Amino acid sequence: MNKMKKIIVIITVVLLFSSGCATDSIELDNSGITVTDVLGREVNLKNEIKKVLAVGPGALRLYTIVGDLDKLVGIEQIEIDSNTGRPYNIANPKLQNIEVIGMGGPNNQPDTEKILSVKPDVIFSMYSTDLSAVEKLQKTTNIPVVALSYGTSPPYDEDIYSSLLLIGEVMDKESRGEEVVSFLKDVRSDLDARTRDLEYKPKVYIGALSSKGIHGIESTAGNYALLNAINANNVADELGKSGSIMIDKEKLMEWNPDKIIIDMAGKDLVIEEYNLNKSFYDEISAFKNNEIYMQLPFNYYNTNIGTSIANAYYIGKSIYPEEFEDIMPEVKADEIYEFLYGEKVYNKMSDDYGKYEKLKIN
Known part of the structure; x- marks a missing residue:
């Protein structure tokens, strides 16, 4: 009987160990991706992003160029106050019907309560001049924040290229991000070659x-x-x-x-x-x-x-x-x-x- 008990114990331990290993493998495979944003921060994200916010000056514009508009769950008030002069809004009137999650504007920080209410999987933020502010937003909401930037010489700036590629990587639209960056570089080359x-x-x-x-x-x-x-x-x-x-x-x-x-x-x-x-x-x-x-x-x-x-x-x-x-x-x-x-x-x-x-x- 003692020998039989030992065998049962050994088998049970092996099964538990195997079960644990299998669970770890599943979690690893589904743990998502890690991207490096324009501030050099490593951000961990889900494999599949279903809900998105793009906040701060110009973030929504970059997102509309590369990302899936159907996944946007919130928009800043400043983006719907007027379409005048903003072709990305003119081209996408359905943006006006998305829930408002804050005032927006260069002098207004994101409204964390409203952000939490729409439960985004990721926040693309153009409030990126202050590293501490980006970190604070992520810590306060417990939502991954990916910092974007227009750089200092838009539209032909490496930070814009990086931001467009980042959006493509996060949203599983790498080919679109690469297509847009290639377009911008080709335009820059064409203008230069002519003059x-x-x-x-x-x-x-x-x-x-x-x-x-x-x-x-x-x-x-x-x-x-x-x-x-x-x-x-x-x-x-x-x-x-x-x-x-x-x-x-x-x-x-x-x-x-x-x-x-x-x-x-x-x-x-x-x-x-x-x-x-x-x-x-x-x-x-x-x-x-x-x-x-x-x-x-x-x-x-x-x-x-x-x-x-x-x-x-x-x-x-x-x-x-x-x-x-x-x-x-x-x-x-x-x-x-x-x-x-x-x-x-x-x-x-x-x-x-x-x-x-x-x-x-x-």
Whole structure:
């Protein structure tokens, strides 16, 4: 009997051990994936993501380009307050019907209670400038947070590429992420190839750029990504500054640009200023020769990638007509919008702001 008991005990131990090993193997196989986000954080996720949030300036835009919209379970209020100037919203009206999970905006942190109420499997966050804030959101909600970024020179920035690939990896849409990154790089190469070896490059000024509000012609930018993409001679680069710059109009006279690009958001202020000081502005070459062109606004809750690329082709054609003679800006814009967002939305954008054309000031 003692011998029999020993045999039974041994068999029982072996079975328990085997059972334990089998359970560990199953848990390992279904433990999910680990990704490294743009902040260098390793984030553990489920194998299958069924519910998603994309929060912070521009996160939803990147997600709509790569991810599955049917898996979105919440949206920020700022994304539904207005569709104006946001092609990803125009192309996807069903976004307006998703439950609101917070105000959104660069100065508003996520509402953790509302986030928890929709039970997402992952949060894509563009509130990524502060590592501690990302960690706090993840710790407070106990939901994996994947930090994204637009970098410093969108739309052609390695951080954007990484963010799009991250979304593809998490959402099991790697091929779409790679397709979009390849598209952005090809666009950048095409713009560069058309313009980099030109001997003559006219002096260009970009004005009426929005920066914490709408501004007139004195608002410009140095190291401007769209002008850099087409190797333009941006007169403001002389100042040695990057980003938003406010100048005196006398500086514009000194630079005397051959061509001026005006952001449509500020065009009314430009026309008003011109009508008040016609004699002054008529001495500037671009005004004198009717070489003032308009671009669509593309910075609202971070950079609207599709519009910025469409603008680059239009500006390129305005500055170097021969090098872009094969480009019809309206058609090109819709090609870009359709590839990124699934719909041709140029007509709606032009209804809201205006067409790609010269500024009518008289």
